[in-house]
Amino acid sequence: MFSMPIVSIINYKGGVGKTTLTANLAAELAFRGKKVLAVDLDPQANLTFSFVSVDLWRNKFQDDKTIKFWFDAFIDHGAIKDLSSLIIRPPRVNDITTAPLDIICSHLGLINVDLELAVMLGGSSPRQHRNNFLKIYSLLANGLASFEDKYDLIIIDCPPNFNVVTKNALVASNYYMVPAKPDYLSTLGIEQLNRHVEELIRDYNKYAVEIDDNYNELSPKLLGIIFTMVFIRSGKPIFAQEQYIEQVKRTGLPIFDTLIRENKTAYADAPEYGVPVVIKGASGKTYIDVRSELEELADEFIRKVGL
Template identity: 45%
Template sequence: MLLAMRQPGSVVSVINYKGGVGKTTLTANIGAELATRGLTVLLIDLDPQASLTFSFYQPHQWEQELADERTILQWFGDVLGHGGSQPLDPYVVTPPAVNDVIARSGSGRLDLVPSHLMLVDADLDFAYQLGGSRFQHGSPRYLPLHRALADALGGEAFQAYDAILIDCPPNFTMVTRIGIVASDHILIPAKADYLSTLGIDYLRKKLSELVRDYNRVAGGAVPQISPTILGVVLTMIQYAGTGPIIAQRNFIEQPSSVELPVFRQMIRDNKTLFAPAGEHGIPAVLLPNANPTVQYELQQLASEFLARIRN
């Protein structure tokens, strides 16, 4: 029997060192938009802040239905207990509110692996298993732990997904590294300012260090990794009149100081639309009666995203 295989290039980590640049917002909105177009999408929340999870579930729902048994924390517990990958499918949920909206437009689906606020401690456990906080390359656990998510996503249950987006915390701890090792691409949301680009340079450096170290340890024993940077998405652009404000415009016109691909579609700043998104369990792009300009930008961004992962 031939097993179905996921399209190559479909696993994308959304990451930036800098906090509050729109990582979680873009993950939720791109995922929801693709699902309304009929795709089967999985979102994985690797951030202990669990903002992605709380974009789809109310805190009391999370507490009652997910916290004890259905989050990435329990999966990391399995992985640490066994010293390597464990099945992830017991932790996949289908958030009801957003999927009610998605179901109206077709057969797409948006699934989620929720996070847990206590995930912050998992990193310490990983460091301990690897013999210290420096992720020692000599540890026999280095490869099985780094590959934990990559191997889990290789399981049969995950081959049906058209796209898998991983929302990373704003740091480069072990949890983030595990996400990157599982990814074909990296998506970098950023604000159009000088400080944000500094962070991107540092992120690139850490990325290439991880890829180099990992591939050296992997040798020919397990597949090498080569995640590519899908692009930088400029978010929270402030408009005055018909265009971005001058300070940002200067920046947008010459982002190539970092020589990275930049998405054509930017997302404008809109506090009223984005702030309350979590309360409904439905991302801005699918909210009825929301600002149509912002929704159009999010839809265009999703199209560009799809074109880039499938190039």
């Protein structure tokens, strides 16, 4: 759909470091000179608050500068507004990066937006259902189309579900990544998630072929599973986690070579200062190890997407 990489980051399980990974990857790529837009689609808005203080968001952005405001315009008026009006450039991180890192903020009210969009998917006939399906799930793709020449990369932080907003992200994307903590609950749904993505692609492409309109077929590619919150002992994951890593490898799904270790100390204060740890510059072995892994992940990411 786009020649510019658009990457969704998703896992059904929360608490796997998804937002931390998104923020650090976006910051590191901007630090390396790539123009990055980060889109926060998670109602918890943790990616937003990784770069913007809660007070600033509440005073300046929550009413008309979030992705909820954009979806509301479609729900209320059928209008697809210019997404560029929502873009903000958080100052602290951009004081360090060499290229712009812009964000589109989220809002807790996205939960209700998802429910309202789901109602609009219905139709009294197969034709109406097909048309509504394509129209609703293509909203974000149409909104991002105007950014083709403005950014080197768009990275989307998805909510931990497979609802309408998440499907919007995947329809807009040409890649997706799955962060996972190597434990039972975090790895349980990976194959199911991949099947659901394949089903979405199949249904969307079927309808796109049937209708004579401006809908392109989808083919978002799984870049890989990234193991996060890994406990490293003697240079490798502890035995309990290594078992789950090997289990996922046996599925045949692509896996990133880089492992991201658990380190609450390094990550804890990053949102408070609006600068992800990968470019923060704090000293000490703890920070050096964490930054090194995140930099290796960025290297691997760049190779996989050809950025």
